[in-house]
Amino acid sequence: MSAQEEVLFQQTLMLTELDNQQHKKIKIFLDQDYEALHIAFSYNPQEVPKELAIRVIEETLPQYDWEKNLQAMDFLPLQNLVTMSLAYEGEYLGCRxxxxxxxxxxxxxxxxxxxxxxxxxxxxxxxxxxxxHCVQSEVTVELVVKGVLSK
Structure with missing residues (x-):
């Protein structure tokens, strides 16, 4: 028995440091049942460019560096981090x-x-x-949701 996939949703999102520590909700209404959902999710870049990372870390360190005399270089590389959660009809189904x-x-x-x-x-x-969780440079997110139909 082979399965057929149907693209239900596809979007490219462009994020900036203004999106840092925010949540973006994407609602998708399915008008029929499927055997499965297949979600392809990616983002890049993961690593914040070094010069920008040093500036961001140096601006943040005074909040945490009471007596330790830490240096921005101690925290490199700085990484962007985007994760995904899922819900159906308001019921939380989990996260990655x-x-x-x-x-x-x-x-x-x-x-x-x-x-x-x-x-x-x-x-x-x-x-x-x-x-x-962390968006400190321009980040591109690709999201594709496919419904799997049994055949």
Whole structure:
């Protein structure tokens, strides 16, 4: 039995340091049931350019450097970090909070990717939340959601 995938949502987001420590919610309404959801999520760059990273760290250090005399170089490389959470009809289904810049996430009733609760992929309101833990340079996020139909 082969499966067929249908693109349900595709978006490229451009982030800047103004998005740092924010959450971006992306609502997707499914008008039918699917066997599974396949979510491809990626972002780049992971590493903040060195000159910019040093400036950001130097601006932040006074908040934490009471007696230690720390240097910005002690904290390099500085990394952007974007993760993803998922909900269905307002019910939290899990998250993938790790530093992988390219992720393939599968959601189905029988099994789901690490960090997510297995869930029947029913019609209704789905929500992807991008968790922008650290965005200190321009970052491009690619998101593609496909519905898997059994054939």
């Amino acid at each position: 909070h790790n530093k992988e810049t390219q992720q393939e996430i599968l959601i189905s009733e029988k099994e789901s990717s690490w960090g997510f609760i297995p869930q029947k992929v029913s019609s209704g309101q789905w929500e992807i939340q991008l968790n922008l």
